[in-house]
Amino acid sequence: MKNFFTEFKNFAVKGNMIDMAIGIIIGTAFNNVVNVIVKKVALPPLSLLTDGVNFRNKKYVLREASEGVEEVAIAYGELIEVFIDFVIIAFTIFVVIKVMNRFKSKAExxxxxxxxxxxxxxxxxxxxxxxxxxxxxxxxxx
The missing domain is CATH 1.20.5 (Single alpha-helices involved in coiled-coils or other helix-helix interfaces)
Structure with missing residues (x-):
């Protein structure tokens, strides 16, 4: 048991935990930036192109809701919106890493x-x- 605590102390003190915490904090902040880019910058023009269609509400209804019975539907619109989010996030990360690598190669x-x-x-x-x-x-x- 003492070996476990020694190993944990070495892990925490040598910076691994600190590096991981910094990465998580930066990732969370970056997530907020990406969410704003997706929701406030990318989706409004896309909505204009699609004549104001709100993807989140698009669904294929399998069974209509009635008294005491819930609606059963495939929400494909939400899938489209999440996929668009993913593509924009992947592209944004690609651009950021490309810029960082350019600066890194200049520094090296x-x-x-x-x-x-x-x-x-x-x-x-x-x-x-x-x-x-x-x-x-x-x-x-x-």
Whole structure:
């Protein structure tokens, strides 16, 4: 049992739990942004294109509601709305990651003077340059 608590303490202290918590918090905030983009930006023009159709209310009724009997229906409109949400969320995440990767690759390019290169990338670039010089000198000596 003591080993379990030691393992948990190491997990929590070494940053894994903190990284996970930060990811969840950012994910929740990003979810709010995406919801606004979907509901307030993307769906209104789509609604105009479809002549004001509200997808959420679209359904195929299998049995009408009557006294004491509930309606049985397939709510395909809600499925369409959720699918549109999914496509917009996937596209938004794709664009955000693409932009982040572009900035990351700029930061990792040691020849790019506009962005400060991280120290580990700079050191690796110097090692690569020195190895190329060494190989050039060795080829000349042959």
């Amino acid at each position: 390019d040691p020849k790019d003077e506009a962005v400060e290169t991280p120290k580990n990338i700079e050191l690796l670039a110097n090692i690569e340059r020195l190895l190329e010089e060494q190989n050039t000198l060795l080829k000349k000596g042959e």
